[in-house]
Amino acid sequence: MLKKTTPLVLALALSSASLLGAQMPEPIAYTLRFPAPQTHYVEVEARVPTGGRPEVELMMAVWTPGSYILREYARTVEAVSAATETGEPLPVEKTVKNRWRVETRRAPRIVVRYRVYSREMSVRTNFVDSGFALLNGAATFLTLAEDGKRPHEVRLELPAAWKVSASPLSPLPGGGEHAWVAEDFDTLVDSPLYAGNARIYPFEVAGKPHLLVNEGEDGVWDGPRSAADARKIVQAEVDFWGVAPYPRYVIFNLLTENGGGLEHKNACTLMSSRWRTRTREGYLDWLGLVSHEFFHAWNGKRLRPVELGPFDYEREVYTRSLWVVEGFTSYYGGLMVHRAGFSTVKEYLKALSKSIETLQTTPGRQVQPLDESSFDAWIKQYRPTENSGNTTISYYTKGEVVAFLLDARIRRATGGRKSLDDAMRLAYQRYSGERGYRPEELWKTFGEVAGTDLGDWLRKSVDTTGELDYAEALDWYGLRFTPEPAEKKDAEPKELPAAWLGMDVSNRDGRVTVTAVRRGTPAYEAGVNVGDEILAIDDFRISSDGLEGRLKYYRPGEKATLLVARRERLTRLPVTFGEKPKNRWTLEARPDATPEQKAHLAAWLEGKAGVVKEEKKAVTVQ
Numbered sequence: 001m002l003k004k005t006t007p008l009v010l011a012l013a014l015s016s017a018s019l020l021g022a023q024m025p026e027p028i029a030y031t032l033r034f035p036a037p038q039t040h041y042v043e044v045e046a047r048v049p050t051g052g053r054p055e056v057e058l059m060m061a062v063w064t065p066g067s068y069i070l071r072e073y074a075r076t077v078e079a080v081s082a083a084t085e086t087g088e089p090l091p092v093e094k095t096v097k098n099r100w101r102v103e104t105r106r107a108p109r110i111v112v113r114y115r116v117y118s119r120e121m122s123v124r125t126n127f128v129d130s131g132f133a134l135l136n137g138a139a140t141f142l143t144l145a146e147d148g149k150r151p152h153e154v155r156l157e158l159p160a161a162w163k164v165s166a167s168p169l170s171p172l173p174g175g176g177e178h179a180w181v182a183e184d185f186d187t188l189v190d191s192p193l194y195a196g197n198a199r200i201y202p203f204e205v206a207g208k209p210h211l212l213v214n215e216g217e218d219g220v221w222d223g224p225r226s227a228a229d230a231r232k233i234v235q236a237e238v239d240f241w242g243v244a245p246y247p248r249y250v251i252f253n254l255l256t257e258n259g260g261g262l263e264h265k266n267a268c269t270l271m272s273s274r275w276r277t278r279t280r281e282g283y284l285d286w287l288g289l290v291s292h293e294f295f296h297a298w299n300g301k302r303l304r305p306v307e308l309g310p311f312d313y314e315r316e317v318y319t320r321s322l323w324v325v326e327g328f329t330s331y332y333g334g335l336m337v338h339r340a341g342f343s344t345v346k347e348y349l350k351a352l353s354k355s356i357e358t359l360q361t362t363p364g365r366q367v368q369p370l371d372e373s374s375f376d377a378w379i380k381q382y383r384p385t386e387n388s389g390n391t392t393i394s395y396y397t398k399g400e401v402v403a404f405l406l407d408a409r410i411r412r413a414t415g416g417r418k419s420l421d422d423a424m425r426l427a428y429q430r431y432s433g434e435r436g437y438r439p440e441e442l443w444k445t446f447g448e449v450a451g452t453d454l455g456d457w458l459r460k461s462v463d464t465t466g467e468l469d470y471a472e473a474l475d476w477y478g479l480r481f482t483p484e485p486a487e488k489k490d491a492e493p494k495e496l497p498a499a500w501l502g503m504d505v506s507n508r509d510g511r512v513t514v515t516a517v518r519r520g521t522p523a524y525e526a527g528v529n530v531g532d533e534i535l536a537i538d539d540f541r542i543s544s545d546g547l548e549g550r551l552k553y554y555r556p557g558e559k560a561t562l563l564v565a566r567r568e569r570l571t572r573l574p575v576t577f578g579e580k581p582k583n584r585w586t587l588e589a590r591p592d593a594t595p596e597q598k599a600h601l602a603a604w605l606e607g608k609a610g611v612v613k614e615e616k617k618a619v620t621v622q
């Protein structure tokens with residue numbers, strides 16, 4: 001069923017486009033040049049059809065889908081000019097921050113020129129230097145402010161030193177090696193462009209071409225290994241969903257010593273360190289990034305909330321469902337790395353435990369429900385302050401934990417016959433078309449798979465700040481949170497626990513400065529402020545890196561005075577030290593797990609449908 005649904009939708013979209021071919025609006029044709037890439041500029045020339053109108057309005061996006069903050073891309077645009085095709089200058093007037101009105105003098109086409117300063121190295125902005133260019137549609141292209149679909153053509157003119165380019169767009173017929181066409185502006189925005197000298201690794205999965213574009217291998221990154229392993233992740237996720245819903249897929253892998261990932265329908269952009277193939281932990285992180293962003297090709301880009309497409313590029317788009325888009329993708333991101341054979345059971349459980357621990361030690365979980373975290377992404381998740389931990393919870397983190405618990409709930413309710421995997425596939429089948437899903441539709445779908453109404457459970461987990469209950473999931477899989485080791489009778493005498501304040505500090509220029517104060521900690525109770533410089537405890541000076549060392553000489557429960565400098569003025573704050581809370585959130589297999597529990601654990605971790613009957617199939621937990 002799955003295999004038929006999506007190609008049918010695609011086929012319909014394509015055939016209607018070609019049937020209407022005669023009436024298809026004339027494309028906007030862009031040429032991008034890099035005459036001095038070391039100055040970080042891309043020069044854009046756009047041939048824009050006017051339809052004979054006396055004036056046209058050009059628009060630039062203010063945000064990029066997948067990254068929920070207004071980035072005001074017009075900030076980096078300069079020297080916008082317009083002319084007729086014969087070179088007669090035309091008046092251009094800026095009407096709002098991201099729009100330009102051009103008088104056309106009834107010319108059928110106008111030529112618009114501008115340049116874009118491109119030096120923000122991130123997955124959603126533009127970067128150009130002598131080595132390469134990464135361009136995102138939203139940050140690059142002015143388009144006609146109009147409704148309806150219009151093709152957009154892009155031709156890249158590469159500097160002599162650059163040899164390759166890549167894009168998930170279709171090649172422009174007759175356009176040469178570096179020319180592409182997008183069927184509409186949405187597709188253009190959703191399709192990053194790369195040009196430079198990357199190593200490109202092509203591979204095929206499910207008959208579809210895939211490219212891994214490695215920029216910055218520099219003899220450090222293991223390119224062939226990364227391509228072989230990316231292929232395994234792609235294979236595992238295509239097998240999971242039962243369909244590869246794109247014509248071709250490009251993984252832009254920029255080894256630029258920073259981080260981040262951004263999903264697109266037919267591509268993703270990853271940024272990481274070129275050293276990551278050299279350690280197991282770093283490499284698993286990178287595989288997790290590939291796994292996460294590629295999973296979005298289904299969850300988020302095709303199976304999506306109604307609000308997330310088609311987009312209004314000029315204002316915020318609100319949705320309450322980012323915990324599904326990002327949280328469930330985070331859940332499966334890690335799980336698929338394990339199922340594809342890369343991480344051990346212990347490594348997988350450790351990573352999941354980290355998310356549980358983060359959630360359970362973030363005070364903001366008791367302030368902000370999950371759906372609100374999603375809705376307010378624009379002003380909170382993407383604009384964190386020193387107080388964010390006290391007032392917000394990440395929809396990535398809590399969404400992942402809710403997915404873990406929901407998966408266990410469905411498995412338990414169906415006696416292990418169904419899982420969240422089935423629920424996601426059914427949701428994909430139903431809601432990956434033009435419209436998308438509303439939260440209640442998704443919940444109903446999950447309930448159908450579980451054979452029981454999950455509304456109350458989901459409402460509590462998503463719409464309230466009530467604590468999540470782990471007991472059911474732990475019992476189903478035969479897991480527990482690692483208990484503290486029992487005190488041995490003849491144990492060596494141990495150091496008493498150190499005093500703890502519960503604040504974050506930075507050590508800069510020989511100063512210990514407070515950067516965050518968690519609610520409910522000794523520092524919070526004592527009235528320590530963000531920005532305070534900690535000078536002394538009980539009037540004994542502490543050196544720049546000595547705060548932690550000094551706290552070892554005090555005990556939990558002991559009273560002292562902190563000498564702080566606040567706006568240059570010295571203040572003494574009485575404090576009662578606490579003890580650093582122990583991590584109570586590390587998952588492990590129960591040593592006394594029953595054969596059934598072991599089978600449930602194996603079925604989950606191996607991604608097998610149905611009850612695992614043979615006990616010998618249970619994995620050994622190491």
Ligand SMILES: [Zn+2]
Nearest residue numbers: 292296326329
């Ligand atoms: Zn994501």
